[in-house]
Every structure is written in C-alpha cells, then in structure tokens.
Amino acid sequence: MSQATLRVQKISGHAGGVPGKDTQREYTVSKLIDTTTCIGCKACEVACMEWNDLPFGQTVFDNTYQTMPETRWNYWNLILFNEHEREDGALMWLMRKNQCMHCADPGCLAACPADGAIVQYTNGIVDFQQANCIGCGYCITGCPFDIPKMNPETHRVFKCTLCADRVSEGLEPACIKSCPTGCLHFGSKDDMKELAEARAKQLRDHSNFPHAGVYDPPGVGGTGVIYVLHDASNPEIYGGLPKNPHVPWSVKLWKGPLKWLGNVAMIGGLIGLFVHYLRYGPKAREEEDLASRPEGGRT
Amino acid sequence: MSQAEQIIPHGHVLRYTLRERLTHWVAGFSYVYLLLTGLAFWSPWCFWIAVILGGGQVSRMLHPWAGLIFVGAVLYMYGMWAGQMRYTDIDKAWWKAVRYYSTNQDDKMPPAGRYNAGQKFLFWGFFWGGILLLLSGVVLWFPEYISWNLRFLRYLAIIVHPAAALFTIGLFMIHLYMGLFAERGAFGSVIRGDVSMAFAKRYHPGWYQEITRQAAAPRK
Ligand code: HEM
Ligand code: SF4
Ligand code: SF4
Numbered sequence: 117m118s119q120a121t122l123r124v125q126k127i128s129g130h131a132g133g134v135p136g137k138d139t140q141r142e143y144t145v146s147k148l149i150d151t152t153t154c155i156g157c158k159a160c161e162v163a164c165m166e167w168n169d170l171p172f173g174q175t176v177f178d179n180t181y182q183t184m185p186e187t188r189w190n191y192w193n194l195i196l197f198n199e200h201e202r203e204d205g206a207l208m209w210l211m212r213k214n215q216c217m218h219c220a221d222p223g224c225l226a227a228c229p230a231d232g233a234i235v236q237y238t239n240g241i242v243d244f245q246q247a248n249c250i251g252c253g254y255c256i257t258g259c260p261f262d263i264p265k266m267n268p269e270t271h272r273v274f275k276c277t278l279c280a281d282r283v284s285e286g287l288e289p290a291c292i293k294s295c296p297t298g299c300l301h302f303g304s305k306d307d308m309k310e311l312a313e314a315r316a317k318q319l320r321d322h323s324n325f326p327h328a329g330v331y332d333p334p335g336v337g338g339t340g341v342i343y344v345l346h347d348a349s350n351p352e353i354y355g356g357l358p359k360n361p362h363v364p365w366s367v368k369l370w371k372g373p374l375k376w377l378g379n380v381a382m383i384g385g386l387i388g389l390f391v392h393y394l395r396y397g398p399k400a401r402e403e404e405d406l407a408s409r410p411e412g413g414r415t
Numbered sequence: 416m417s418q419a420e421q422i423i424p425h426g427h428v429l430r431y432t433l434r435e436r437l438t439h440w441v442a443g444f445s446y447v448y449l450l451l452t453g454l455a456f457w458s459p460w461c462f463w464i465a466v467i468l469g470g471g472q473v474s475r476m477l478h479p480w481a482g483l484i485f486v487g488a489v490l491y492m493y494g495m496w497a498g499q500m501r502y503t504d505i506d507k508a509w510w511k512a513v514r515y516y517s518t519n520q521d522d523k524m525p526p527a528g529r530y531n532a533g534q535k536f537l538f539w540g541f542f543w544g545g546i547l548l549l550l551s552g553v554v555l556w557f558p559e560y561i562s563w564n565l566r567f568l569r570y571l572a573i574i575v576h577p578a579a580a581l582f583t584i585g586l587f588m589i590h591l592y593m594g595l596f597a598e599r600g601a602f603g604s605v606i607r608g609d610v611s612m613a614f615a616k617r618y619h620p621g622w623y624q625e626i627t628r629q630a631a632a633p634r635k
Contacts, residue, residue, distance in 0.1 A: 129459045129462060130459055229459070250465075257558055257570065265559070268559075271475075366570035374574065382581070382584060385584075386588065389589070393596055393597075397519070399519050399521060399597055399599070400519070
C-alpha cells in the first residue's frame, strides 16, 4: 500500500497535496489499437474476463458481430461493430475495441467526491478503488466516453484497469497478449505514438486511406489508449467515438468557478452575520427595552 | 378554545400550533442532515463530515431519502402556510424599508402581519429551492439509468443541485441568525409555540391587531 501511494500522481476528492507526487520515475504507458487490422475475433474480450476473474454474463445477439450493446460493470472490453459505406461506395466493417481511454485529464477523477476512489498512477493508468467509492455516480457524468458502470448490487463503479496489476509487474495487459493479428501494442506513450504515426502514414501512402490518422484527443490531455483509424477525420463512425472529447463544460463549471463562488459566499456570509451581530446585536426584546437602549447599533 | 391555547402563560399568545412546530422540525432536522452530507460531497475539505456521519457510502445512501422527507415537510408547509405568504402592498413597503429592519430600527418599519416580507421570501425561497433540489436530486440519485442520449440532464443536475443548495444555504444562515440571535423570543415560538404580546406587537403589528381584535370580540 505504501508503495502504491507513492505511485499515485492524482487522487479524487482529496484535500491537500498528493503524497507520492513526483517521488518516482516512471514513463507514461499507452495501449495502441490499430482498428485497421482488428478482425473482431473478441479474443481480447475473453482475455479480459479471464485475467480479471469477471463472471460470465448473458450476451445480447442483435444480428451483428457485437457481443452486447455496451460495456458493463463486469464487462470492461467490448469490440464495437459498425458497417460503413465510404464515399467511393466501398463497404467497410469497422471494429473498435472499446474500453476506458485512461485520459491524461480524467473527467471521472475530476468529478469524484470520494477521497481516493479514483487514482491516476504515475504511469498514467486511471484506476478505481472500489473500497473508497461511495456509489454517487459522479464519474459517470464526468466521463466523456461513457465508460464507468455501476454494479447495481454493491453500488460501486467499475471499469477497465489497463491491467494495472500486470503492468506494475512489468507485464503487458491481458488483451494485448491475446490478440492474434497483432493489432494491439503496449509500451511507452512515446513509442506507441511513433508506431501509430508510422502505421497511419503507411495507410495514407500505400492503402488508399487518405484520411488515416491517430486518435489521441488533446481535449482530455491525450489518452493512454490511442487508435489508428482508417478515417481519423470522422471518428464518430466507429461506434460513436467522440470527435473532440473533453471533460463536460458543466463539470468544469461545477468543480471550478461554482465551487469557488459557493465557498466565498458561504464563508463571507458567516463572517458577515457575525460582524452584524457585533455591530447591531439582537433586536430589542420588549417595549421597555427600547427606552433604555439607543436605537440602532453600537460602533 | 383548544387545549393548547388554554395553557399559554399570561401575556403570551400562541404563534405556532403543535402541528406547525412538528412540521418545522421535521424540515429542520432533515435539512441539517442534508446540508452536512451535501457539504461532504461538495468539497474534499468537508468529506470528514461524511466520515463522522457513518461514512461516505451511508451518507450517499441516506441523503436522497432525507431529501424526500425534507421536501415532504416543505410541501406540507405549503398546505399550511401558502395562503398567509402572499405578497401584499405592505410587503413592498417593507422591502423598501429593509435597511431599518437590518439595523434594528424596527419602529420605522411598516406594520407586518403574521409574516413579514422577509419571512415570506424565506418561505418561497425554500419552496422553489426545494422543488429544484428534488428534480435535480432525483437525477443525481440514479445517474446510471440516465441514458447517454439524455446525458444533458446529468450535466444540468450537477449545476442546478449545488446552485439551489447554495441559495437555500444563504436563506438558512439568515433564518438561523434571525431565529436564534437577532429576534429574541422567536426561537421559543417554534419550541413551545407561544410568544409574548410585546413580541407580537413589536414585530407583527398587523397580526397583533388581528388577534387582539379577536380576543376583544364578544364570545358567542
Ligand atoms: C430534495 C431532495 C434531494 C435529493 C433527492 C437529493 C439527492 C442528492 C444526490 C443523489 C446527491 C449526489 C451526491 C450524493 O448523494 O452522493 C446530492 C448532492 C448534494 N446535495 Fe442533495 N438531495 C436533495 C436535497 C438537498 C437539500 C435540501 C440540500 C440542502 C443543502 C442538498 C444539498 C446537496 C449538496 C450540497 C450536494 C453536493 C453537490 C456537489 O457535490 O457539488 N440536497 N443530493
Ligand atoms: S461512484 Fe464514481 S464518482 Fe462516486 S465515489 Fe465512486 S468512483 Fe467516485
Ligand atoms: S475514459 Fe472515462 S473512465 Fe476512463 S479515464 Fe477517461 S474519463 Fe475516466
């Protein structure tokens, strides 16, 4: 535990500084998902459930190649399937591995009121600590990717951990290990960015995907999960991947100006009332009080 | 004359019936609980309040239920008092003269009835604040059931709920100040129900006239 706190760089709902900030040297990690070589086999979905000991649940068949409509509190990794017709008439099957994006500026963490319920490790992984979670669901509102999911029975929120336990032991996440086509990679953010850009360039130059590019949205400070997309100008076609995700404005307003305004107003109000009492005191009690007490207050 | 009124001390008059006093305290205690747990979620610097009150999980579980009790009491007050809370011309004059009120020069104030304009504002503030808190509170209660397409409701609720709470906190601080410190005698009126005739005459001259006229009228 003591080591774990040293590895933390951001803590939700925490008064004061972060104990272990900048005490450890670690590089930011990243998962690279190349949607152009994903075949939708769902080996990563199974590997995720296996490694994290998640219980088996019902799948939902909807006549497509998608396991269920969206991730669940106990199903963190889902291949989203979309059919897309390109302008030149080419039909495309888009497969996107959907999970927590491990944002550099996580909206979930910004929104969370419980001390230590969400932490961001020095390597960039955003992890929920269910023991500290109070089940308010603020993180659901804060996340621009619709990722945190509530366990209705325990009222705690769960999501992909980027296999923080494996990564801290120098292993790559379980999903990476299982991918048969090699469309998943894991390493330092810098290395993954380089690899992704090289692949996107290859797609642009040699494979008739002029808009191919890397998805690493700056609105959330970049993400710990980056995509190579055939068409980076239109990420929405990949199961609604937001084009320009950011922490919702209202969450920023709430945790920023509103908080300051409210605190100043409350503390100012208390001081104001106290000073009013010193200056004016109580109102005269009975009529006879009036004669003996000067009207108004005392300076 | 009811039982309660007969045991009022000499020179005093009943201001709040037991029903009114009970309702007031149901609202009061539930509000204080809501305020304390709400502040705990509001700021990390106040999270210790939730720890004292049984932990974050317990506070999260009970806060919405206390909210329902609070709003229930406020709605009941609406039934009891709304009729007496209508704005009148005297209230307009009262607001114009409010600086005399706040500097304890009460004899320069226009004659208030059973409630002065400030108290009426408090009532309507808590009523509308309570409605807003309820609507936004229900969204905050079940965020996981608000679909992605309706997420604007969640974005709205996390602003409206604390904003409405702050508004009522302002009212609440003034309410407490008036009732506990500024208007001596007012606190007794929500405990045992009675105030002195002098209190009635000084702060609610209109109401005083009403009740003395009643008392003077011949019994049938
Ligand atoms: C009317 C019914 C009410 C309901 C259903 C309700 C429900 C909720 C819920 C579900 C939350 C989310 C946080 C949590 O519980 O963990 C919350 C937060 C809060 N509530 Fe209420 N509440 C109600 C009334 C009130 C009242 C009367 C106050 C008065 C002070 C209040 C003050 C707060 C505050 C300050 C927060 C924290 C907001 C923030 O995190 O910025 N609530 N409420
Ligand atoms: S539900 Fe989400 S925001 Fe609320 S305490 Fe748990 S992790 Fe934090
Ligand atoms: S994707 Fe959502 S849950 Fe994951 S780190 Fe970003 S804001 Fe948090």
